[in-house]
Amino acid sequence: MKKIISALGLMYLSACTMQPARPVQPDEQGPVNSEESQCIGSVELDPQVAQLFAVSDDREMLQRALGSPEQGKLCQGKVYQLKPxxxxxxxxxxxxxxxxxxxGxxxxxxxxxGKVSLYRNDYEICYQWSPLxxxxxxxxxxxxxxxxxNGQSAQCSAYLSYPVSAVQQVYIENSSESMQDCEQFDGVFKWQSDMIESN
Incomplete structure (x- = not known):
């Protein structure tokens, strides 16, 4: 009986001395991925654009921008704020x-x-979502x-899906308040012969 009590006491003491793992602080974290092993591309900005932004810590906004596989949105992302x-x-x-x-x-x-079909593929825009x-x-x-x-994969139908994309996208909440000096353009038909591409 004494041996059992002693063993239990040792287990209790050893458990008390174990420290919980230190949580990773926001400034120590890299970009957050919704499906890390499948994301491609980078969330780091081109140097000319990077100088306009400061990195921001807004984990909730980042989570709202991330999507599950085949559901669109972003596969991975990083929050930035445009400088004054x-x-x-x-x-x-x-x-x-x-x-x-x-x-939006x-x-x-x-x-x-270029081709509308390639644009849809780069930005994972299903035909049901917009005629563009x-x-x-x-x-x-x-x-x-x-x-x-970078874009998350999107399943548009049983016959059409888009894979993850390396092309960078920009997610903005309340864009009507974040944008100014807007211009509108209409899409027009412009056809190019397949023969041109094959030459």
């Missing part, structure tokens, strides 16, 4: 039949060019907070 005195042009393709979608959450650094027939270009206001990251 700075502005930055951003672009958003949207659905003209839904005017309220003009100032998802934006791009670059104006869309309108474009808005706005200036991001100084002090605005954004999440910049």
């Amino acid at each position: 005195g700075q502005t930055l042009p951003l672009h958003r393709s949207w659905n003209s039949t839904n005017p309220s979608s003009q100032m 959450s998802w934006w791009a650094f670059n104006k869309p060019t 027939d309108k474009l808005t270009q706005c200036q991001l206001k100084a002090g605005a907070k954004v999440v910049i990251g």
Whole structure:
């Protein structure tokens, strides 16, 4: 009996001396991934753009920007805040039949060019979500907070899905308050012969 009590006492003492693992502090963390092993690309900014931003710690906003596999949004991301005195042009393709979608959450650094199908693939935009027939270009206001990251995979239908993407996307909450000096553009038909690409 004494041996059992002694053994239990040792176990209790050893348990008391064990320290819990120290939580990782926000400033020690890298970009957060929704599915780390599957994300591609980088959340670090091009040097010319990086000088306009400061890294911000807003874990809740970051979590809202991340999506589960096949559900779109971001696969990984990092929160940035535009520095005082700075502005930055951003672009958003949207659905003209839904005017309220003009100032949505998802934006791009670059104006869309080339094939619409490749743009959908780069930004994981299912055809059900938008015909991409309108474009808005706005200036991001100084002090605005954004999440910049790489696209999560999206399952559009039984016949169409998009994989994760290395292309950087910009997630903005309350974009109507974060943007200024906006311009609108209409999508127009422009056809290119397949023969041109094959040469």
